[in-house]
Amino acid sequence: MDDAEAVIHVETRGGAYDVIVGAGLIDRPKWFPEDTIGADVFVVTNETVGPLYADRLTAALGPRRITTLVLPDGEEHKNLDSFSRIIDAMVEARMHRDATVIGLGGGVIGDMAGFAAACYQRGVAVVQVPTSLLAQVDAAVGGKTGVNHPGGKNLIGAFHQPRAVIADVTVLDTLPEREYRAGLAEVVKYGAGLDAGFFSWIEANAQALTQRDAKALQFAVRRCCEAKAEVVQQDERETGRRALLNLGHTFGHAIEAATGYGSWLHGEAVGAGMVLAGRLSVRLGLLPSADAARLESLLSDFGLPVAPPPISADILLDLMRMDKKVLSGRLRLILMKELGDSFVVADCPEEEVRTVLHAATAG
Numbered sequence: 001m002d003d004a005e006a007v008i009h010v011e012t013r014g015g016a017y018d019v020i021v022g023a024g025l026i027d028r029p030k031w032f033p034e035d036t037i038g039a040d041v042f043v044v045t046n047e048t049v050g051p052l053y054a055d056r057l058t059a060a061l062g063p064r065r066i067t068t069l070v071l072p073d074g075e076e077h078k079n080l081d082s083f084s085r086i087i088d089a090m091v092e093a094r095m096h097r098d099a100t101v102i103g104l105g106g107g108v109i110g111d112m113a114g115f116a117a118a119c120y121q122r123g124v125a126v127v128q129v130p131t132s133l134l135a136q137v138d139a140a141v142g143g144k145t146g147v148n149h150p151g152g153k154n155l156i157g158a159f160h161q162p163r164a165v166i167a168d169v170t171v172l173d174t175l176p177e178r179e180y181r182a183g184l185a186e187v188v189k190y191g192a193g194l195d196a197g198f199f200s201w202i203e204a205n206a207q208a209l210t211q212r213d214a215k216a217l218q219f220a221v222r223r224c225c226e227a228k229a230e231v232v233q234q235d236e237r238e239t240g241r242r243a244l245l246n247l248g249h250t251f252g253h254a255i256e257a258a259t260g261y262g263s264w265l266h267g268e269a270v271g272a273g274m275v276l277a278g279r280l281s282v283r284l285g286l287l288p289s290a291d292a293a294r295l296e297s298l299l300s301d302f303g304l305p306v307a308p309p310p311i312s313a314d315i316l317l318d319l320m321r322m323d324k325k326v327l328s329g330r331l332r333l334i335l336m337k338e339l340g341d342s343f344v345v346a347d348c349p350e351e352e353v354r355t356v357l358h359a360a361t362a363g
């Protein structure tokens with residue numbers, strides 16, 4: 001292994017694989033070996049990422065039979081129509097059971113490519129080449145795949161672990177600024193929820209991260225992938241510890257739903273959601289207020305919103321009750337004891353949640 005790359009091994013019942021994190025991986029054939037990727041390759045990408053990186057990926061893949069499908073860009077295309085388009089194109093390209101699907105793009109492409117791979121001929125291999133920060137630190141690792149339904153996000157899907165994840169931090173250079181910052185919220189989530197040392201490291205390296213310094217990014221993506229790998233290995237199907245990765249998410253989903261999906265990016269909503277989870281934790285006497293203040297200040301240094309939109313507390317609370325992470329009607333939230341130490345509270349007192357929402361939204 002070159003000094004520059006980190007290899008994180010993930011072992012689950014659904015499969016064992018390596019996550020490679022480094023700079024310039026997408027141009028290097030050595031990261032696309034024959035024992036991981038067969039002779040028939042089906043690349044799924046979109047109209048934004050494809051023109052930037054598909055040729056480089058194809059060059060690194062060398063003399064294989066490669067078919068590339070370019071889908072329209074956007075969460076609104078993460079649906080069964082796009083899924084059908086992938087399957088149709090795979091049939092047309094005569095892909096067989098030994099084919100390898102490669103998802104080249106952000107989380108939307110990764111989720112759809114993974115789901116198509118899970119279903120095509122009852123399952124073919126998928127290799128994820130995530131190109132957004134959110135996809136590199138979260139979506140590409142762990143095997144959750146799927147598409148949206150008009151009735152809800154990610155309602156249709158499957159667990160299908162990838163055969164490899166190739167996270168090249170240099171492709172993040174072209175990511176739009178707002179998307180990049182939203183990805184940083186997910187990076188902060190790992191520190192705040194699981195790893196105090198990492199949280200302090202993010203604080204100390206906030207400027208380098210904001211400037212997309214490759215070395216800082218490589219460390220951050222690697223740490224997040226290690227943390228996600230550890231959690232996923234312990235709890236592949238999210239019955240326990242994996243839920244901690246949802247810090248800020250129940251509040252965040254309510255913000256996304258209340259504002260109409262798309263006006264707040266997911267990472268932005270999760271950032272504001274973590275601030276609310278922090279304030280609730282302080283209110284319940286669980287978290288020192290200084291820790292909540294550090295979290296808020298770091299997110300704000302990253303230019304992320306730290307307050308929810310001015311929507312009434314009751315509307316947000318109703319939406320929180322509808323979140324699919326809510327079990328049997330009880331408000332189940334991830335709260336913090338200190339930075340880096342989060343836990344599941346199965347039956348959160350609604351009045352306290354309402355008070356925190358009310359104070360934050362003044363409504």
Ligand SMILES: NC(=O)c1ccc[n+]([C@@H]2O[C@H](COP(=O)([O-])OP(=O)(O)OC[C@H]3O[C@@H](n4cnc5c(N)ncnc54)[C@H](O)[C@@H]3O)[C@@H](O)[C@H]2O)c1
Pocket residue numbers: 046048049052073074075078105106107108109111131132133134135138139140141142143144145154171172173174175176179266
């Ligand atoms: N499977 C999981 O465990 C998991 C976890 C978290 C999120 N998700 C899913 O991920 C999706 C969100 O992912 P996302 O934030 O990556 O959104 P996205 O895939 O829509 O990407 C964001 C935007 O950035 C563009 N982009 C991506 N990489 C680029 C690059 N290198 N250069 C220029 N532009 C680039 C995309 O084309 C898109 O316009 C959601 O659908 C969510 O449900 C899945």
